[in-house]
Amino acid sequence: MSKNTHDSLLQQWRELESAHASVRESLERALEREHRLSLSEYEVLQRLAEQSDGQCRMQDLSSESELSQSALSRLVGRLEGAGYVERGVCDHDRRGVYATLTKAGREAQVTAAPTYIEVLGTTLGSPGVAA
Amino acid sequence: MSKNTHDSLLQQWRELESAHASVRESLERALEREHRLSLSEYEVLQRLAEQSDGQCRMQDLSSESELSQSALSRLVGRLEGAGYVERGVCDHDRRGVYATLTKAGREAQVTAAPTYIEVLGTTLGSPGVAA
DNA sequence: TAGCAGTATATGCACAATCATAGATTCCGT
DNA sequence: ACGGAATCTATGATTGTGCATATACTGCTA
Secondary structure, eight states, rough: OOHHHHHHHHHHHHHHHHHHHHHHHHHHHHHHHHHOOOOOHHHHHHHHHSSSEEEHHHEHHHHHSSSHHHHHHHHHHHHHHHHHHEEOOOOTTTTEEEEEEEHHHHHHHHHHHHHHHHHHHHHHTTTTTTO | OOOHHHHHHHHHHHHHHHHHHHHHHHHHHHHHHHHHHHHHHHHHHHHHSSTTTSSHHHHHHHSSSOOOOOHHHHHHHHHTTTSEEEEEOOOSSSTTTTEEEEEHHHHHHHHHHHHHHHHHHTTSSSTTTOO
């Protein structure tokens, strides 16, 4: 609890904030510019694409993402509007909803993936360099 | 550029995102609950408090924070409304504006600091543990 | 099986963030 | 000294986010 510890914690946090902001911003810009996708939209498509059947319960999607439940619900709504996912009720738990990647959604994710990975390669470890 | 590299980048980024979100959320909740301050509001007060004269140009405040210029302008507007800062024009560059901590602003920062540091201590290095 | 607590999702509302741009001032070339 | 480019801040418009809550369904208890 010495002053050194305070400063060290502060420095650690500021570095984390700064690194995160730098990568996020680059991803955000590149995905928006080249694929008309926000970062969180892309990342949800990515999570869905990782499922063997391309589908996932809202609940699980929500806990994997860093978004609130309501933000995720609206996000999936937007993806649905764009024709990238479809929603359907769970048969064995009819409270639940699963989101399923459409063909277009899978294609969008595959198309955007190289951009995403390239930006990660450029910015992770090279803080402050905008892509 | 092997598949391993892709996965490693992805994993690195997800860990960064998750660590950042976890700390940010805890700070946000604790500061809001105990001091009626948002995280970015507190962090701006903190930057001002670090200046020997408690004042700083909007421009510098903006580049130190992770906010856009316009977001910072409004944020300082809110702090001004709360009586925590005052705005004045720079005498030697009348485009510029400097924000100055008021007495109340300095007190608010000092009062909230222990909460901030405590949450940092709890969450940095202990990801997933909400304060 | 009736009722109640718990869980899953969607939505109204308030608010903060961004982008684009306006308004004001400074800087520089000629 | 003039005029245009560049810089600094504020603001209108739009959008995404979180909180609180409504709605629907499940599962447990009596």
